[in-house]
Amino acid sequence: MSTDAAVPGYSDDKTAVLARLRRVEGQVRGLTRMVEQDIYCIDVLTQVSATTRALEAVALKLLDEHLTHCVVDAARQGGPEADLKIREASDAIARLVKA
Amino acid sequence: MSTDAAVPGYSDDKTAVLARLRRVEGQVRGLTRMVEQDIYCIDVLTQVSATTRALEAVALKLLDEHLTHCVVDAARQGGPEADLKIREASDAIARLVKA
């Protein structure tokens, strides 16, 4: 009867996304320390690439949830709202691919 | 009454995708000529980047059509088929983002 019932598992997903974001924040702080300590550029770059991949994983997780919940719900309701949700999702995917 | 009726606009989309792919093929042949003629590396690289972006645009177009047609149809029908389509789409997006 609650709205949660309509989005099963959302809390779990949210907890997982927040845990990933906290790790990314830690990775960025690690990068700051590496630069402050004049760690060799190439080693810093390796960690920047790892951090970028971690952020992309967050994006893919959010997008997957968005498709699973919002897009599927909108598709079932149909009408202009469904078209809008698909358009938004496609635009977000384009931004990710080009980021 | 034809299957085309179930996928309105698909013919137009297909024509557009094929036109883009022919352009990409022309770009790749252009790259071959540039290398054969010992064109300066950096100028070849600029064209490689343009070709990669053109291929990404094909991918985003195909993905948008897939969401608009297959995923929306599957979502309306519901059941495991809808879950499978969403899973496939998410995996394809992940491959694109990491490509």
Add this chain to the structure above:
Amino acid sequence: MSTDAAVPGYSDDKTAVLARLRRVEGQVRGLTRMVEQDIYCIDVLTQVSATTRALEAVALKLLDEHLTHCVVDAARQGGPEADLKIREASDAIARLVKA
């Protein structure tokens, strides 16, 4: 006599990189707040893409410095050290492009 003399301008570059990393850290914290407050997925994704681009800009800045300082110095000295530096730089670029 100091090592700084050997890498002119490094302090400015370092300050700039650290300022960028602090901004990225702020962006990641902003993402955490957005998810905690259940901000609409698509809006969170837009900010994830912006954060990814900011991280890429850090990487490109670090790589540019690396080429300008370490690779140029090694090339002048020649020998296996120069080959190693070029190999390391190429590998770092490959990781960035695939990240």
Add this chain to the structure above:
Amino acid sequence: MSTDAAVPGYSDDKTAVLARLRRVEGQVRGLTRMVEQDIYCIDVLTQVSATTRALEAVALKLLDEHLTHCVVDAARQGGPEADLKIREASDAIARLVKA
């Protein structure tokens, strides 16, 4: 005494790059056939991602040669030419990362 002597292995590299580009051209023609034959979108997308990765590999190969030959040579000569080559290489890397 020929200029080729100054860039040992360049012919091998060129042959390898041309072979890769021919494979990419074949992959793009394969994509056209897949779309003409109405192959399932997701399968086409998988091949687009593979083609994009193959193009990126060409770019990374060209860039590696550029660093090994042009940038190292320019660094040894020094002066504004060296700065220009580094600038060009950094800009090409940025285009690749953002492509």
